[in-house]
Amino acid sequence: MTEYIASSMQTAREAVESGAEKLTISDEMLDLWNDVDDQAEEAGATHIMSAILACADAPGGLSGEVLYGVLCFCYEALRERFEEPGVGLEAEQRSGKCVEAISFQKSKIMDFLGAE
Structure with a gap:
């Protein structure tokens, strides 16, 4: 599972660095999601995996x-x-x-809004 999340995060980083408007995860990674989720024992892992999937499953960007x-x-991953x-x-x-989490998220949103 750690490899799955690390690979997904690397794909996300590359998408951000290249300026991509959406995250594209391979069909193989998408097909493995349920199997990896079933094995996830670490608290919060399912929520992080869901966040990654939400980014990849956004047809409109x-x-x-x-x-x-x-x-x-x-x-929710943090809370769990x-x-x-x-x-x-x-x-x-x-x-x-x-x-702390809400403050961090707010600061990132404000950074983005200020950058426009």
Whole structure:
């Protein structure tokens, strides 16, 4: 599974560096998704894999809606990985990891919006 995620992330990095408007993952990688997901034992792995798949399964490119979904998957991966307790806004506001993740995501969005 680690190889699958590493390979997917490398493909994503190359797409970003080349200025591609969408992420294209090989049919072989897409076909392996369910098998790899079934073997995923590490907390948060399924959410990270879903974020990668969401980027690849965006026929219209990486729209705001798609990126919102990707950010949500990444956030949920963090919550699961660090076993953040509680549900809801108040619990997340008490969590340093959740606050840090939201702050990071906001800064990246603001960087992008400022770059236009």
